[in-house]
Amino acid sequence: MESLVGWVTDLVRRQSWQRGLAVGLPLFALAFAGRFALGQSVQGRPFIVFIPVALFTVLAGGGRAGFGIAALSALTGWYFFVEPFYTFALPSMHDAIAMAFAWAGMGLMVVMVAALSRSLRIQVAAQASAAAEAEARRVMFHELQHRVANNLQFVSALLGLAAGQVNSAADGRDALWDAQRRLHQMARLHRWLHDPDAGNRDLQALLGTICEQLRDAAGRPEARFELTVADEALPTESLTAVALLVNEAVTNALKYAAGQPEPLLVKVGLHRQGNMLELSVQDNGPGLPEPVSREQPGARSGSLGLRVMAALASQLGGRLDLSNADGALVRVRFALAARPGGLL
Numbered sequence: 444m445e446s447l448v449g450w451v452t453d454l455v456r457r458q459s460w461q462r463g464l465a466v467g468l469p470l471f472a473l474a475f476a477g478r479f480a481l482g483q484s485v486q487g488r489p490f491i492v493f494i495p496v497a498l499f500t501v502l503a504g505g506g507r508a509g510f511g512i513a514a515l516s517a518l519t520g521w522y523f524f525v526e527p528f529y530t531f532a533l534p535s536m537h538d539a540i541a542m543a544f545a546w547a548g549m550g551l552m553v554v555m556v557a558a559l560s561r562s563l564r565i566q567v568a569a570q571a572s573a574a575a576e577a578e579a580r581r582v583m584f585h586e587l588q589h590r591v592a593n594n595l596q597f598v599s600a601l602l603g604l605a606a607g608q609v610n611s612a613a614d615g616r617d618a619l620w621d622a623q624r625r626l627h628q629m630a631r632l633h634r635w636l637h638d639p640d641a642g643n644r645d646l647q648a649l650l651g652t653i654c655e656q657l658r659d660a661a662g663r664p665e666a667r668f669e670l671t672v673a674d675e676a677l678p679t680e681s682l683t684a685v686a687l688l689v690n691e692a693v694t695n696a697l698k699y700a701a702g703q704p705e706p707l708l709v710k711v712g713l714h715r716q717g718n719m720l721e722l723s724v725q726d727n728g729p730g731l732p733e734p735v736s737r738e739q740p741g742a743r744s745g746s747l748g749l750r751v752m753a754a755l756a757s758q759l760g761g762r763l764d765l766s767n768a769d770g771a772l773v774r775v776r777f778a779l780a781a782r783p784g785g786l787l
C-alpha cells in the first residue's frame with residue numbers, strides 16, 4: 444500500500460496534460476478493445492470499462508486531459524455500445540436517462556479526482572517549500588556561526604597585533620583606542636552586510652560612506668574623495684576585507700596629510716584585470732616614509748595599521764603593495780574567484 448501511495452503521489456506531482464494524453468490514449472485503446480471482447484457479458488453497461496481510463500488520465504494529466512478522455516469515452520460508448528449500434532441516434536427514454544446518469548457519474552468522478560490531485564499537488568509543493576525553507580534556515584544558522592567565529596578571530600588577532608606595539612602605558616592606551624575604532628567600523632560593516640532590508644548592496648556607496656565618516660571623525664571637511672568601483676559580486680568575507688582595507692588606507696591618508704597646504708584628495712578604485720581585481724587607494728599627501736614604502740609590511744613589521752592591511756590583503760589571497768606616487772599609493776591585487784580565508 445505504501446508503494447502504491449508513493450507511486451500515485453509521484454504521478455500527480457509530475458502531472459501535465461501531455462503526460463495525461465500519453466497515458467490515457469493507450470489505456471483508452473485497450474479499454475475499447477476489451478469492451479469489444481467482453482461483448483454481451485456487460486450488455487447495458489457501455490461505459491464501465493472506460494471509467495478507470497478517465498480516472499488514470501486525471502491522475503497523470505489533470506482535469507483537462509481527464510475530461511478529454513472522458514468525453515471521448517462517452518461518445519465511443521454511445522456510438523458502439525448503445526442500441527441502435529454504430530449511430531448517435533437517441534435511445535429510448537429509459538436508456539437515455541441511464542446514459543445521462545452514467546455520464547454524470549463519470550464527470551463527477553473526474554471532477555473529484557481532479558480536485559483531490561490538485562490538493563495533493565498543493566500539499567507536495569507546500570512540503571517542498573517547507574523543506575527548502577528549513578534548509579535555508581540551517582544554512583543561515585551555519586553562516587551566522589561562521590561570521591561570529593570570523594569576527595571573534597578578528598578581535599583576537601587585532602588585540603594580538605596591538606599588544607605587539609605596546610611598550611608603555613601610553614602605548615597601551617593608544618592601542619586600545621585604535622582597536623576600539625577598528626571594531627566600531629567593523630560593527631558598522633557587519634550591520635550593513637547583514638541588513639535584510641538593505642536590498643542590493645552598492646559597494647561604491649559603502650566605501651563612500653566609510654570615507655565620509657572618517658573625514659568627519661578626523662575634522663577634515665576639506666578632504667575630497669574620488670571613487671571608481673567596479674560592480675563585482677564579492678563574497679561577504681571579501682567585501683569586509685576590502686572595506687576594512689579602505690578604512691585603514693584612508694585613515695592613514697587623513698592622519699599623515701594633516702597640515703599640508705593643499706586640500707587632501709583620496710582616490711579609491713576597484714578595477715578588474717582579467718580574472719584579478721585590483722584595489723587601490725591613492726592620496727596627494729606627503730607619501731609614506733621611505734623605509735615603509737620600500738618594505739612590504741608583514742606580521743612583524745610596520746605600524747599597526749600597515750600590519751592590519753597586510754593581514755587583510757593576505758585574507759583576500761593577495762599581497763599589499765606600498766609605494767609613493769605623488770603621495771601614498773596602497774594596492775592589493777587578488778583573484779576574483781578566490782575564496783577568502785579567516786580574518787587576519
